[in-house]
Amino acid sequence: MPKVGMAPVRRAQLIESVIRCIDDGGLSKATFKTVSQDAGVSAGIIAHYFGNKQGLLDATMRHLLNNLFVDIKKAMSAYSESSVQERIQTIVEVNFDGSQLRKSIGRTWLSFWAESAFKHDLARLQNIYVGRMSSLLRHEFAKVQPRELARDNAKLLLAAIDGEWLRSSLEGDHSDPSVIRHRLNRLIGLLLN
Known part of the structure; x- marks a missing residue:
């Protein structure tokens, strides 16, 4: 019989295993078999918590x-x-701090972005990300700019954030978060003037 209260802990462990498997070989490597081996559990446990591979990937992206x-x-x-x-600038800094810029996290985001063009559930989650980030940025720009300009500037900055994420994911450990933040902060200054 499973221990009471273990579900959140077990789910978090399995999601971390998915991230390690994706970091090791992309989404195709994140199978029930490899995740179960990495986590030291049976594939049945994964199925119990997530249903199928898509459920596991969706939970990882939501996480x-x-x-x-x-x-x-x-x-x-x-x-x-x-x-x-x-x-x-705070929004940008959080996107490029140590916890978000871990190589394994970057590779996982990159894998999800690539697959979201082909998988409806991942595309939906990608759209949630874009919508929430756009809304946050637009809200801030709109405090000092007309609504249309604020919307355009939010889109420009989000494209720059995503571009820097893509580049840092591809470069791995060679990306310097402080340099990325500095570049984006210069762009923010230009967009606000």
Whole structure:
């Protein structure tokens, strides 16, 4: 009989195993067999918690999305009275801090982005990410700019964030988060002037 309260712990362990498997060989490597071997559990346990491989991948993507937006919300709450520029810079900083820029996390995001063009569930989660990030950025820009300009600037900055993410994922450990943040902060300054 399973221990009461173990489900969240076990799910988190399995999601970390998925991230390690994707880091090791892409989405195709994240099978029930490889994840179960990595986690030291049976494939039946994975099926119990996630149903199938798509359920496991969806849960992993939701986990990454949740972590990103929880971190952004926490960081933004410390800057509630700050300038628009500081608040937007905070969003950028969270996207490129140590926890978000781990090589394995970057590779996992990259794998999901590539597959989202072909898998409806992953495309839906990608759209949630784009919608939430766009909304956050647009809200900040709109405090000092007309609505249409704020919308366009939010799209430009999000494209730059995603571009830097893509590049850092491909470069692996050779990316310097402080250089990325500096580049994006310069762009924020240009978009606000």
